[in-house]
Amino acid sequence: MRIASFVGQKGGVGKSTLARVLAVAAARQEYKVLLGDFDLEQLSCIEWSATRLRNGIEPDVEARAFKSLKKLRKSVQDFDLVVVDTRGLADELTTDISQESDVIFLPTGTSMDDLRPTLALARRLSKTRKIGNKIVLVLSKVGRSQRLLETAKETIAEAGFEVLDSIWPERDGFQADLDIGKAGSEAHNTYLREAAESIESDLLHIAINPT
Template sequence: MRIASFVGQKGGVGKSTLARVLAVAAARSQRRVLLGDFDLEQLTCVEWSALRMRQGIEPEIDARAFKSLKKLRKTVTGYDLVVVDTRGLADELTEDVSKESDVVFLPTGTSMDDLRPTLSLARRLAKSKALGNKIVIVLSKTGRSERLVAQAESIIFEAGFDMLNAVWPERDGFQSDLDMGRAGSESSNPHLKQAALEVEQALLALTLGHAPVSRS
């Protein structure tokens, strides 16, 4: 059983979205996957999973709310993969969940406003020896400027962190898909589907531990 978690110091950067994208990718590749939602205020993943079920979208994604790591540990038997979504603010649980994980994804936008707190959290987590090589930064909700993406990549590279080998582009279509209980490659738009497949494959490879690692 593997655990992949999505953590961050910034709200709205795509943690819950990428958690759903990875969960869908894993479920579609015949893995028994649990989406563990630690954001009890928003319950984004739990609500989305219920919506997905109401819409009759297959495969069903098993999503549950968790308050503590202890509860999660008790529940995870029988799953191949647990995808953990956490709150917008890094807290004690962030570090505990991260330590428990095989891979820790930190989604971030390309702006310095997003990169600064993300890299600062990454440095904080990396102080723990158990975590140093599990941290992967994901450029998320990127705009259409290749220059801004390249600039962000070089900042992450210089900071010495690994990066996902694909970026998650900001597109209105992804938002409407999420609002209908879909995620990632379930998009009906072929361009979005292709972009999502690249992200899914990169997330899944790192999660399952046979990684074409990162750009950096």
């Protein structure tokens, strides 16, 4: 069993979205996957999973809400992969979840306003016991400027952190698909599907394979 978590200091950077994208990718490869939702105020993953079931979208992706790590540890033995979604803040639970995870994804936008707090969190986490080099930044909701993207990648590299090769591009169409219980490469639109496929396979590769 592996645990891949999405954490961050900021709200709205794509944690819950990418958690669902990864869960769908894993389920479609026939891994037994569980979405662990630690954001009890929003429960984005729980709501989405219920919508997915209601709309009869296959494969089914199970989601459960968790308040503490103890509960998660007890109930995940039957799964190949647990994808954890967390709240948009960095607290003690963020550290605990990160220590328990095999990989920690930090989604971030390309602006310095997004990168600065994300890199600060990455630095802080990386100094913590059992976390070290399990951190992977993910450029998320990326606009069309190639220059901004390159600069963001350079900034992350200079800070000494790993960044996922593929990016999660900003496209309004992804929102409509999430609203009906789909995610990523399940998009109705060919163009969106292609945009999602490479990040899906990168996320899954890292989530499933021990480094």
